[in-house]
Amino acid sequence: MNRYPMPGAAALLLLAATAHAQQQQLPQTPQPTQQQPYQQPANPYAYPQSGQSPASLYRRSALGITLGWGAPYGWGFDYAHMVSPRVDVNAGFGLGISGAKIGVGSRFYVAPEKKVSPYFGANLVLSSATNNSLDVDGDYTEYTTKSNAVLNLRSGLRWQPGRVGLLGTLGYGVRLGGDPIVYSSAYPNPTQLTRDLAQAIGPGGLELSLGMSIGLGR
Template sequence: MSRKLDLNAGIGTGFSGNKFGLGTRYFVVPEHRISPYFGLNVVYSPGQRDISVDNNNTRLSSRPIGTLDVRPTTVVHLRSGLRWQPGKQPGRVGVLGTIGYGIRTSKPFRYTIYEGYEEPNSSTKLANRILFLPGGLELSMGLSIGLGQKMRE
């Protein structure tokens, strides 16, 4: 697009399942070796089914009480960070440090409890939300490889 604005795409996986995303970043001073940026990404996750749930937060000594389904969902990520481009000459490679937050557009969490058992306790539910739900706080490092014009010229 331009040196200040890029388009990006990505794929990945996590505890909540596979992810596919598209986004954009705006670089404040793209001609510098270190440039702050702001970004927006939209990520789709088809979810994951039949995750075994117990009531102990441990898989070693307890029996499953049911399953957890992470339903398909879309997450909007708002991000900011720094891009560092190593080397003296203009390049196509940058290292990205990012902080951000992902906002879920739906409630993609559902328990199916086996007959004779009760819902998981609150600490188990909290642990499952932290571990399996997409979105939330992001702290990440990444690698940017430019396919268009060189980033610093």
């Protein structure tokens, strides 16, 4: 028979309590936390990635400045508004060799999700009447260009790296209502070369122009 049952049990309880207290006092090892991946700040000029809407490519509205030969608004300005991710409507005014111009138009962008997008467009433009004169190799003539309407059919490329973009355009203007050029009775028989030059600088015909588009708003 054990002569020391109670002291032995007390010693075991004391050792267990001491071990438990030391375990509670040990510093807790911090658990590793999962690092959040770095997120690039939103770029207001960024182009949409695959699957995103092309509506984020172009500004909703833009101010255009155009120069070149045969442009619908001549050397002038236009305001464009995107009515869908691919289509804008625009209105503008300016000055050309054949007089003041004012009109409306529309453009369809083939790939608005890209920085470089082909486009097709059409403009209906009214030109004011002007009085003109020409002297070609000694053949002097005077003539009047009547007010007229021109339908401009156009195609080109739009490069849009950010808020400011460029548009290069090739097109042709179809005169509506016939030939607007009337030669003065004092010079009724200009040479064919003079007539061709008068037609070339008159409304309509070939367009080769360059425009700048400045995005408005966000």
